[in-house]
Amino acid sequence: MKGFGAIVLCGSLLLPAMAQAEISDGKVRIGVLNDMSGPYAESTGKGSVEAVRIAIDEVGGRVAGKPIELISADHQNKPDIAASIANKWIDVEQVDVIVDVPNSAAALAVQDITRRKNRVLLVSGGGTAQLTGTACSPTTAQWTYDTYALSQVMGVSGVKRLGASWYFLTVDYAFGHALEADLSAVLKANGGKVAGAVRHPLNTPDFSSYLLQAQSSRANVVALANAGADTATAIKQAQEFGLPQSGQTMASLLMFPTDIQALGLNAAQGLVYPDGWFADRDAESQAFAKAYLARTGKMPSMIQVGAYSAVRHYLRAIETTGSDEAIGAIAAMRKEPVNDAFAKGGQLRVDGRMVHDMYLMQVKSQAESKGPWDQSKVLATIPAEQAFRPLDAGGCPLAK
Structure with a gap:
């Protein structure tokens, strides 16, 4: 050893x-x-x-x-x-x-x-x-x-930019639970409300029942507290069910370049998401x-x-x-x-x-994009001290 x-x-x-x-x-x-x-x-x-x-x-x-x-x-x-x-x-x-x-x-x-x-x-x-x-x-x-930073980036400006009422589609394990809880607290602190939530298994191929519940909630924003293939699948199927067309905004809490590439700008354009890095x-x-x-x-x-x-x-x-x-x-x-x-x-x-x-990003339209991987633009930069949980607020024994 x-x-x-x-x-x-x-x-x-x-x-x-x-x-x-x-x-x-x-x-x-x-x-x-x-x-x-x-x-x-x-x-x-x-x-x-x-x-x-x-x-x-x-x-x-x-x-x-x-x-x-x-x-x-x-x-x-x-x-x-x-x-x-x-x-x-x-x-x-x-x-x-x-x-x-x-x-x-x-x-x-x-x-x-x-x-x-x-x-x-x-x-x-x-x-x-x-x-x-x-x-x-x-x-x-x-x-x-971490889930705290993603929630701060999205929640602080999300109520003003996207709407006051939010519904969660949450992946059913520790990451999703933490993200839903953290963002819910930030939304409420900034005058928003949580209209409801539904949890789905990891790597779900069919979001239809979950999306129908989100649609019936009439929330301004459908927040995807998941990642990877689950996020991409949920966004594709939301388009098929007409959630964006009916006025509900899709907000991803964790989005990556390969997800946007798989979706295509036509499906993903306008989507708002937090990120910790951008190439430019x-x-x-x-x-x-x-x-x-x-x-x-x-x-x-x-x-x-x-x-x-x-x-x-x-x-x-x-x-x-x-x-x-x-x-x-x-x-x-x-x-x-x-x-x-x-x-x-x-x-x-x-x-x-x-x-x-940290950064609040938005997916570009086809007209804005200058190449295959020119996908997103920065809406806001959130300084480190605002994005991450204060040292004395997390309950870490090492911080005492």
Whole structure:
């Protein structure tokens, strides 16, 4: 087992004692764990692996004089499978850091393991804000977004821009539940109301019964508290049922470039959604998008760019400290701001939340678009301190 440290129980947190100032077993091994074949495969999947590979290539495949190895696996959106892979990776394959982990239930299961076994977890795909709340860990960094930030971006301006009455179509697991609860609170705080909600299974092929309930609610906005293939399917079928034509606005709470590409601008135009990254932010973000597009033929999602950024910052911390011990690596990551293709002036907090600006986006019309991946425009930039939950409000014991 890599590293060492007496394990001390402190509330729900297990804190290793001291960092070991060396690269354990002579290499740094990175494991990308995500959905390779299900509804989140396009926004995470092999694309996240390629994004991490870009980060490794940028440092020449070595850090602190030691080689970097990359492996990946499909957790199939099942927490038990994710936990099994994480345990094997750590105990048998000597993985130092696990990256991405979409599906909040899977991310929480893996976080429990990495906390107990003193390994770094860099979450880019998992969205529940619980990861940096009551379940926070000294070896976790949640990098890209969370349900609190998505809700703030959409809820604060959504009532004014889209209407006061909202109905939820919510995916039935931890991520969807958290997103519905967080956004409902923000809507009510800004003068909106929740007309109702219905929950659907993950990877649903038929939304007809759910959409009919949303339609009958007569809510101004039908909010999709889901992601990936579920979002795309719901929007396509909403068009067929005539929800937009009858005056109801479709609002996605998590939308990715490949989703918009699959839908086409005619179906998706005008759709409003929150995002943590956009390719035209500056020259650095444009360069990353160009390099990723050349490798994959697709535009990266914020999750994939976030995976790149988190690993790049992690490798920089190891280079600085000369050690891959988990708590020490995370502590070193907190000392430097995040300035790269993903974020400018980002900061990793003690609760594990990396805070950065977020964006309210809108899908362009065909007339506005200048090319196949020129899909969306920025309606508003939400500063980091407004987008993310205050450090003292999440219930993380590390913040005390």
